[in-house]
Amino acid sequence: MFLVESLLGGSQNLNTLILLGAKTNSLIQEGQWWRLITPMFLHIGIFHIFMNGFTLLYVGQVLEPMIGHWRFLILYVLSGITGNLASFAFGANNALSAGASTSLFGMFGAFLALALIYRENRFLTELGKSFLGLIVVNLLMDLTMSGIDIWGHIGGAIGGLLLGYALGIPRINRPKMILRILAIVIVVVISYFMYVKGMIVYG
Template sequence: MQIFSRQNKAYVTWTLLAITIVVFLIETFIGGSQKYSTLILMGAKTNWLVQAGQWWRLFTPIFLHIGFFHILMNGFTLLYVGQVLEPIIGHWRFLAIYLVSGVTGNLASFAFGANNAISAGASTSLFGMFAVFLALAAIYRENRFIIELGKSFLALIVINLLMDLTMSGIDIWGHVGGALGGLLLGYGLSVPKSRRPKMIYRIISIIAVFAIAYFMYAKGMIVYG
């Protein structure tokens, strides 16, 4: 039984991947993607610069990567997840959740992460994409395929977070914040032309995203101010 109005072409996924690759090439050309000064110039997140008023560093790191292996892994993950998820939830919903999850992930890193660390990468957004499948599983509880997808991505989130705890140089707070943003927005925005949760629950979910984002920004400003 088909429960979704599918938009078969993952235009947004491919566009985001293309932008990410172009940005990485620029990083490489102007000094190297692993060079601190290059990353700062391109908009990587450091908490003290965000606290100083450079709020755009909560957004720009989504498209930056540190080293070839970093962009390779995130690029393949974006392509895989995007080609599954974008046709289900639609182009604009996918784009909105991808970008907002990236920002909520960077906000969590700003609020709870190390002040002197530098952060970059699409993984904040990707964890948001993983969490959307959990929201879909909560909405379509009778659909075995969606339930199994939700279980698979829940396991993926848990395994990755456990790995984050054992590895240095990984921004675990960014991943947690991205997943939280994706879960709430995934439930709030739902899917096009299909059964949706009650409007009040959707409104609460979306309001919660903004409330949590404000809290994390305020906390970061207090901690590092």
């Protein structure tokens, strides 16, 4: 997709980004709901895709073997959507955003969930502490930098936390099924609330 962006006018060209599906609240309000999904596959500039790609490699090579390919894919896509929904509901109306950071924060949140579920596992608890610190540091940095979609990061982290709790680790019967279902219900309810709020605010 980055190559496509480059061929169509450049990854920092606003018209190109909008054409390929970057998130703009006004267009989502007009019915282009797919812009809650497509932004996670677009990036703005070479530094942006390099940093997100490096983070995905670093975190993914630990998380994906742990939870499995399909769970990883579900987590990546759905936490990216919850992040974009949070940006839609609470972010600036005229802001354009793109990037995989909503999904990356979802992965950070998933590590927190696993640390809570498997508290007796020292490796997971230490990972959970590390990623909690990473989330806090990044959000503090977001507050001091312009052009950063902090709501997308918060929404992605919350989505990843809940989805990580719902998915767990394969072949280990924890958490209980009722808690997994509850986590999924909460994700759906929060997502619906954010979508409706975004439509009301910008409609």
